[in-house]
Amino acid sequence: MTEDSAQAKGNFKRLVPEGDSLERLVCVECGFINYENPKIVVGSVVHDGGKILLCRRAINPRKSYWTLPAGFMEQHETTMDGAAREAWEEANAKIAIEALLAVYSIPRLSQVQLIYRAHLAAPGIAPGPESEEVGLFGFDEIPWKELAFPSVHWALGHYREVEGQTHFPPFVNPPGEFGDLKEQAGL
Amino acid sequence: MTEDSAQAKGNFKRLVPEGDSLERLVCVECGFINYENPKIVVGSVVHDGGKILLCRRAINPRKSYWTLPAGFMEQHETTMDGAAREAWEEANAKIAIEALLAVYSIPRLSQVQLIYRAHLAAPGIAPGPESEEVGLFGFDEIPWKELAFPSVHWALGHYREVEGQTHFPPFVNPPGEFGDLKEQAGL
Numbered sequence: 001m002t003e004d005s006a007q008a009k010g011n012f013k014r015l016v017p018e019g020d021s022l023e024r025l026v027c028v029e030c031g032f033i034n035y036e037n038p039k040i041v042v043g044s045v046v047h048d049g050g051k052i053l054l055c056r057r058a059i060n061p062r063k064s065y066w067t068l069p070a071g072f073m074e075q076h077e078t079t080m081d082g083a084a085r086e087a088w089e090e091a092n093a094k095i096a097i098e099a100l101l102a103v104y105s106i107p108r109l110s111q112v113q114l115i116y117r118a119h120l121a122a123p124g125i126a127p128g129p130e131s132e133e134v135g136l137f138g139f140d141e142i143p144w145k146e147l148a149f150p151s152v153h154w155a156l157g158h159y160r161e162v163e164g165q166t167h168f169p170p171f172v173n174p175p176g177e178f179g180d181l182k183e184q185a186g187l
Numbered sequence: 188m189t190e191d192s193a194q195a196k197g198n199f200k201r202l203v204p205e206g207d208s209l210e211r212l213v214c215v216e217c218g219f220i221n222y223e224n225p226k227i228v229v230g231s232v233v234h235d236g237g238k239i240l241l242c243r244r245a246i247n248p249r250k251s252y253w254t255l256p257a258g259f260m261e262q263h264e265t266t267m268d269g270a271a272r273e274a275w276e277e278a279n280a281k282i283a284i285e286a287l288l289a290v291y292s293i294p295r296l297s298q299v300q301l302i303y304r305a306h307l308a309a310p311g312i313a314p315g316p317e318s319e320e321v322g323l324f325g326f327d328e329i330p331w332k333e334l335a336f337p338s339v340h341w342a343l344g345h346y347r348e349v350e351g352q353t354h355f356p357p358f359v360n361p362p363g364e365f366g367d368l369k370e371q372a373g374l
Contacts, residue, residue: 019316022261037226038260040299073225074209078292078360079299100290100357103301105265112227112266114290114299129206169354170287173265 038110042082043070045159046095048120051136052156055090057148058132065148068155069093070115071130083116091134096121102158102171104151106179115155117162150179225297229269230257232346233282235307238323239343242277244335245319252335255342256280257302258317270303278321283308289345289358291338293366302342304349337366 012025017033025034045068046053054066069087073079080097087093095118104113127134137143139160147153158171173179199212204220212221232255233240241253256274260266267284274280282305291300314321324330326347334340345358360366 035226035259036262037224038262038264039222039224040227072222073299075223075225075297076294077225078294079290080292080359081294103266103287103290105267107263107265107268110262112260112301167354167356169356172267 036110038112040073040079040082041070041111041113042073042079042116043068043086043113043155044083044095044097044116044118045101045155046087046091046093046118046120047159048136051138052142052159053087053091053093053120053125054135054137054142055127055131056133056135057130058127059130062148064132064146066143066146067148067152068115070113079114080116083114083118087118088128090128090131092124092126092128093120093134094122095119099166099168100170101162102155104154104173104179106151108178108180111179113151115151117159150177150181223297225299227260227266227269228257228298228300229260229266229303230255230273230300230342231270231282231284231303231305232288232342233274233278233280233305233307234346235323238325239329239346240274240278240280240307240312241322241324241329242314242318243320243322244317245314246317249335251319251333253330253333254335254339255302257300266301267303270301270305274305275315277315277318279311279313279315280307280321281309282306286353286355287357288349289342291341291360291366293338295365295367298366300338302338304346337364337368 011027011029012034013028014023015026016023017026053069055069056066057063069090071086073082083097084095087095097116097118099117101117102115125134154174162168198214198216199221200215201210202213203210204213240256242256243253244250256277258273260269270284271282274282284303284305286304288304289302312321329343341361349355
């Protein structure tokens with residue numbers, strides 16, 4: 001039975017399958033196991049003439065806060081194609097990817113973020129359906145208190161650390177940081 | 188309704204939800220959308236005294252072929268914790284991660300592989316339940332014709348390219364390669 005047909009019909013219960021050590025969603029009719037795995041977010045810090053592309057979210061969570069063009073990777077694409085697709089969907093931006101800037105793990109959300117450094121490959125940006133507004137910001141103009149997620153802060157800081165470098169290992173989470181929202185600090 | 192309770196009870200059909208552009212598995216009773224996303228494989232090239240750890244697979248696919256300690260990332264862990272867990276489960280190896288060696292995309296399988304470079308942090312390896320055998324191989328002793336997957340080849344070659352270096356960007360797929368099995372070439 002294929003995954004699609006099982007999931008379309010399945011009668012799932014949470015069980016520990018034989019030979020496994022963790023509970024899984026198992027179809028009690030056919031035995032199909034629906035493994036749940038962390039999700040990949042792909043995105044990018046896109047620069048153009050010394051400015052950085054940000055999008056004001058039109059959707060929850062964190063509606064009206066500013067974020068990088070980023071989102072869940074789709075089936076059957078590569079990580080870089082996914083990051084380019086998100087820039088297109090959220091900001092109508094055609095981008096050229098330069099390097100992997102960071103790999104962040106958010107274990108609370110079972111999320112891995114692959115954030116690239118990229119530049120605008122063609123002029124022009126405009127909000128897509130998930131953005132209220134998009135803009136290019138100098139580093140001193142970034143609305144630091146209105147950023148949507150801690151990892152947006154991290155990525156902008158990490159971008160700054162390797163500005164002008166072409167050969168660098170990707171960053172990871174800042175020490176002790178796991179992406180929890182801290183409202184009071186404006187994060 | 189939570190994801191768990193919806194999936195345990197859901198009556199899923201494949202539909203394009205309102206405002207979306209792709210078919211998703213939607214519960215026709217409660218409207219819950221079960222998004223399918225690429226899966227993350229975490230693993231490592233583990234070295235010890237100039238030799239590299241390989242595991243002979245005890246399970247399909249590619250049973251009895253040699254592979255790196257690697258597997259699907261679990262919920263609520265970090266990528267590096269996942270890679271260390273896989274080395275422990277498959278080879279009873281305690282490892283210390285050094286650097287991100289490569290990020291490979293296998294779009295046909297909707298898979299992203301994060302492969303680290305690591306070294307044995309304590310002496311001793313032994314096969315876990317998913318390995319028939321484990322071993323440490325000099326580069327010239329690697330069973331090149333009996334490697335399980337193309338990405339095992341890629342990772343071993345990429346490991347060799349940066350041996351002795353500490354500061355390098357991660358590799359990506361070799362040009363034009365997407366991880367398809369090529370039986371005739373022994374891949």
